[in-house]
Amino acid sequence: MSQPITSPESNKVLRAAIWVAIGALIAAAIVCVVWVIIGDSDGIVGKAFLTILLLAGFAGVSIMEANLAARRPAWLTLASVVSWVLLLLIGAFLIWMPTGEWYYGGDRVFKFILIGLIIQGALLHARLYLKSFLRHQTTFTTIVTYVTIGLVVILAAMLVLPIMTEEFVDYRPLYWRVVVALAILAAVGTALVPLVNALFAPKKPRPVARPTAYAASAPVLQWPTYADGVTPLPVLPDGTPDWNAYYTGQPTYPQSPARVVPAPTAAPAAPGAPTPSEPAPHAQPGYQGFPPPPPLPPQQG
Known part of the structure; x- marks a missing residue:
């Protein structure tokens, strides 16, 4: 039923439907001409005008059906063309059949x-x-x-x-x-x-909303430390790190207990990982993006 019109079988159905529409159009025109010749002359002008409208409308609908056939299944194209053919024949019947005493063209x-x-x-x-x-x-x-x-x-x-x-x-x-x-x-x-x-x-599965990964992908900034890479720097009154203490080793301002930055708690070490007392090999001390540790004083030989 849902076979696409692009298949060979569907192309045959489409061609058959188009030829049915053409044959119905020609047959209706011939029948109407015969009625014009042998029928009575009562309202013949109006009937001829309605017939022309009917045939022109059917031709337009047939063209529309041919254009829509590529997006429809074959059975729907054939059934639609047949329905319009029936309407064409019914319309010709209503136009040319004799009108009763109480019936007029508008009613038909x-x-x-x-x-x-x-x-x-x-x-x-x-x-x-x-x-x-x-x-x-x-x-x-x-x-x-x-x-x-x-x-x-x-x-x-x-x-x-x-x-x-x-x-x-x-x-x-x-x-x-x-x-x-x-x-x-x-x-x-x-x-x-x-x-x-x-x-x-069976119900269609609903898409599960995935949490955004903005927080996970954002860089995590840590509080800078002394050159040992463990002890955090003191806090200035404005809340920024005391970079002067990085060089002098002493806080620039007295530190209250509320301003002391606690050292980060080390996570459980994985098997084979170096302990906190053993710095990782090739570890770069200090804080990325800030001044390097001060140089050592000259050694006396």
């Missing part, structure tokens, strides 16, 4: 619009219903789907026929009882497949 235009809504509504129902069916296919939903689509097609036909022929045919109450019964069955079948999907179809 309204009937044509109503018939078009019924046919296209049935096609839209089939399209949405099959989309719901393809989500979760079982034996039960397959049977219900095909039976429901058949009921909808029969219901649409039984609604269209009285609209077309009510001027000539008197439909008994039993006919409308059957129509109501079909409508109820079609409504129940339409509700069954979405209900089964809601209860038993």
Whole structure:
């Protein structure tokens, strides 16, 4: 059902649908010409104008269907073309059939619009219903789907026929009882497949929001230390490190207990890692980006 139109089988279906549309257009034109020649002359100008509009509209719709075929499954393209062919034939029938005493051209235009809504509504129902069916296919939903689509097609036909022929045919109450019964069955079948999907179809996994890694990727700045790489520098009154103490070895200002920066707690050493008392080989003491440690005084030989 969901086979793309680009497949060879679908291309054949598309070509067949286009030829059906062309043949229907030619046949409708020929029939209308015959009616013009052998029919009565009552309102022939208006009927001819409506026929031209009908044929031009059908040609435009056929071109639109051919352009949309690449984005549709094959069955939908064929069904859509067939629906427009039916509307073309029904429109020609409504235009050229003799008008009864109480019926006028405006009434038939309204009937044509109503018939078009019924046919296209049935096609839209089939399209949405099959989309719901393809989500979760079982034996039960397959049977219900095909039976429901058949009921909808029969219901649409039984609604269209009285609209077309009510001027000539008197439909008994039993006919409308059957129509109501079909409508109820079609409504129940339409509700069954979405209900089964809601209860038993596998749910689509929801995407899990991943936490942003901004904090983890941001550089961590540590408080600068003396040249030993362990003892933190004193704190100035403005809260910045006392870089002068880095060279002198003594705080520039007396330090209160609240300003003393505690030494960082060493994490548990991994197996084979050097202990805090043993500096790592090739370790660079000091604080990156700040002055290097002061040079040693000259040694007396």
